[in-house]
Amino acid sequence: MSLAAPVAIIMGSRSDWPVLRHAAEMLEQLGVHYDAKVVSAHRTPDRMYEFAKGAKAAGVKVIIAGAGGAAHLPGMTASLTDLPVLGVPIESKALKGMDSLLSIVQMPAGIPVGTLAIGEAGAKNAGIMAAKILALSDAAVAERVAAFTERQTASVAETVEDA
Numbered sequence: 193m194s195l196a197a198p199v200a201i202i203m204g205s206r207s208d209w210p211v212l213r214h215a216a217e218m219l220e221q222l223g224v225h226y227d228a229k230v231v232s233a234h235r236t237p238d239r240m241y242e243f244a245k246g247a248k249a250a251g252v253k254v255i256i257a258g259a260g261g262a263a264h265l266p267g268m269t270a271s272l273t274d275l276p277v278l279g280v281p282i283e284s285k286a287l288k289g290m291d292s293l294l295s296i297v298q299m300p301a302g303i304p305v306g307t308l309a310i311g312e313a314g315a316k317n318a319g320i321m322a323a324k325i326l327a328l329s330d331a332a333v334a335e336r337v338a339a340f341t342e343r344q345t346a347s348v349a350e351t352v353e354d355a
């Protein structure tokens with residue numbers, strides 16, 4: 193029995209929400225339910241462990257994990273669950289998110305994290321990617337993803353006259 197929304201958005205700090213909310217908004221646009229919570233690999237390791245170990249049984253299908261700096265949350269979460277984990281590097285002040293990106297993307301073979309772009313684009317794409325994963329077994333979500341892509345294509349003007 194599913195107890196949780198199919199997508200869980202977790203983030204290392206409340207300060208990551210202004211970026212991760214773009215994933216949430218994309219999921220809302222695509223009609224996909226999500227839960228969002230702060231789960232820090234460093235400050236709340238027990239919460240991370242409990243979440244990652246329980247997510248699948250609770251009905252979660254895809255995890256979006258955003259973190260910045262020494263961004264261990266996506267990789268640690270992936271090591272604790274069979275669910276697909278999408279990592280969103282947060283743009284850090286000191287190193288502009290390169291630290292976050294490299295921390296998330298350079299996983300050892302055997303523990304994959306699907307790493308997206310740094311910041312807002314990565315968060316939006318994580319939302320779309322999560323919906324596309326669900327769409328493999330949910331025709332209604334597949335239709336909404338296809339409609340979103342069609343609308344996006346139709347919105348791109350060929351001319352630059354009014355740009």
Ligand code: RP5
Pocket residue numbers: 203204205206207208232234258259260261282
């Ligand atoms: C990481 O440290 C978080 O994901 C966040 O991006 C970064 C800074 O966190 P705060 O100091 O703003 O809480 O764990």
